[in-house]
Amino acid sequence: MKRVALMFPGQGSQAIGMGKVFYENYPEIKELFQEADRTLDFSLSTLMFEGPNETLTLTENAQPALLLSSIAVHTLLIKEEIQPVMAVGHSLGEYSALVAAGALSLEDALPLVAARGRLMEEAYPAGKGAMAAVLGMKQEEIEAAIEGMDSDEIVDIANLNCPGQIVISGTKAGIEQASTVLKEKGAKRVLPLNVSGPFHSRLMKPANEAFAKKLDEVAITEASIPVYANVTAAPVTDDSEIKELLLKQLYSPVRFEESIRNMIEEGVDAFVEVGNGKVLSGLVKKISRRTPTFAIQDQESMDAFISWYREES
Known part of the structure; x- marks a missing residue:
């Protein structure tokens, strides 16, 4: 069986129309989006499909939108019996990775990342x-x-x-x-x-106390696969360690290159970017040209990856 590592994009990868092709073609994804709209008490799906862009780009909207589009693709990969062996996310993407690894439920994660977005915006005056x-x-x-x-x-x-x-x-x-x-x-x-703000700097520390209270309200369980943490670039599965690292993540550097190098050392046959955009795939190609990378955001790119995955190695 091929050893696949999933990568989940962060803020900046959002775009109008994200996830729409899967929503229209898979009843279970339509249901997933409708459930997300109910959880958040507003139509995130309409915002993702129609914009306007300036509203989608707001941190408190972009974060749940990226999470939802990533989990939609992950849901389809699991349906195809593709089992990743490890995962990593870039900033906000770490939450998507934790949902994919079963450490957080989507129902808990959506309002959590929306709150994270709001608190990040409020932590430091806009434009400063x-x-x-x-x-x-x-x-x-x-x-x-x-x-x-x-x-x-x-x-x-x-x-x-x-x-x-x-x-x-x-x-x-x-x-x-x-x-x-x-x-x-x-x-x-x-x-x-x-x-819109100085993210991943010590200027984000004011958001931490309020965010810690939000984290206390959600259930974090042990991850089913190792998730490489932004703060340490090391694999984590333990629930209490996950929580501690999520708090530090707000004001600490995202050690993405180091995470990818550590994952390669563990033996990876391919990196698969799950969700919207190709930013992370582009970074991996600059870190290691030897490891195949895929970015799944439509049916064609999904079919290409599944076909590669099922080939006899």
Whole structure:
């Protein structure tokens, strides 16, 4: 049996029309979406299929939308008797991975991530925080440049995505200042990201107390497969450890590259991006060209993966 690792995308991968093809073609997915609408007490499915884009992009909407579209695809993979051996999610995607691993129910996870989105928005004043992707520099070089800045502004490393692509997060002034310094120190480019806040930086810590209360209200159980945690890049299945790591995840860097490398060491025949977009597949190709990657977001891409999975190795 082939060893498949599932990857679940995070915020930024949302798009109008996400999940619609599966909703229209599979009664069980239609039911899943309708159940989600009832759980959230508003029509998330209509927002996903019709927009408007500025409403879908709001953190409190994008997060449950991405979770739902990922779990829809995962549901169809399980129906096809495809059993992953491990999973990873990028930021919000970690919740999708935990639902797929049976550690969280979808019914609990949808309102939880909507609340997470709201709290992240409220943690720091709108327009005062920023994030930027730094291309062509190593982690140590970025850290040294940030530490050498003569400033009281906050700048943290937020995402360690792949070789040569690291995201920084902090105050707007801090990110602007860091961008200039990093270009002087040899960064190929520093690209501002279209986000609403300084996610995965210590500026998110104010959200933690309220989010801890939300987490206390949901049941977290042992995961059926290892989920590689953003905070540690290590596999986790224990329920209490999962909870502790989800709290730290809000203000800690997403160690995606390290997670993928650790998963490859455990033996993976393919990485499969489950949900919307191809962002994570693109990152994996930059980390390891040897491991096949698939991104499932429509019937054609699903059929291609299933066909590969069933081939005799």
